[in-house]
Amino acid sequence: MANENFVYEHTLEMEIADGNFQTLNQVINFGIKPDQSTEDQTFVGGGGWQSSLIVGKSLAISVQKNFLPNEDVDKFINTMLFSGARAHNHIKMKITFPLADEASTTPAIVELTGALKISDAFAGDAASVSKLEFELMVSGQPTYTPEV
Numbered sequence: 001m002a003n004e005n006f007v008y009e010h011t012l013e014m015e016i017a018d019g020n021f022q023t024l025n026q027v028i029n030f031g032i033k034p035d036q037s038t039e040d041q042t043f044v045g046g047g048g049w050q051s052s053l054i055v056g057k058s059l060a061i062s063v064q065k066n067f068l069p070n071e072d073v074d075k076f077i078n079t080m081l082f083s084g085a086r087a088h089n090h091i092k093m094k095i096t097f098p099l100a101d102e103a104s105t106t107p108a109i110v111e112l113t114g115a116l117k118i119s120d121a122f123a124g125d126a127a128s129v130s131k132l133e134f135e136l137m138v139s140g141q142p143t144y145t146p147e148v
Contacts, residue, residue: 009098012063014091021094026066028131032095033060059138061093061112067122067130080118091116093136100147108147114138 012030013021037056042048097108120133 011094011096013094013096015093021092024063024065027063028066029062029064031062033062033135035059059112059142060117061095061136061138062133063135064131064133067132080121091136097147104147106148109145111143111145112136112138113140 010030012024012027014024015021035058036054037058038052039055040050040052042050091114093112093114095110095112097110099105099107114136116134117137118132118134120131122130122132124130
């Protein structure tokens with residue numbers, strides 16, 4: 001019987017600095033947001049019914065977390081203040097999924113590269129923990145390693 005797949009069992013790692021992956025701590029919320037571009041056509045003999053073809057795909061990973069002072073603040077600030085190649089930084093992220101099958105020994109992993117799009121940073125009430133909200137806008141096709 002398969003295990004329950006709880007969101008809190010996922011592990012998010014991000015290449016913050018020096019090519020080393022670090023686990024993102026105190027993640028409050030995260031989501032994998034796929035999007036597909038379609039081309040719509042209506043063919044002769046199709047009775048007026050439209051036909052859609054998926055011609056493009058994109059993926060974004062949204063994260064909301066508590067901002068911790070020990071994280072590399074420069075990476076996030078550079079992304080907020082600069083544009084173009086200076087902001088892109090080819091950010092890398094790994095998502096490790098919990099084991100879906102009790103017989104499995106190695107979890108599924110998705111590796112992504114993209115640009116950070118920060119929507120909220122270092123904000124909150126005076127007596128609260130600062131929040132950091134961002135999306136990793138994936139560039140190119142992710143690498144998927146299935147569960148074994």
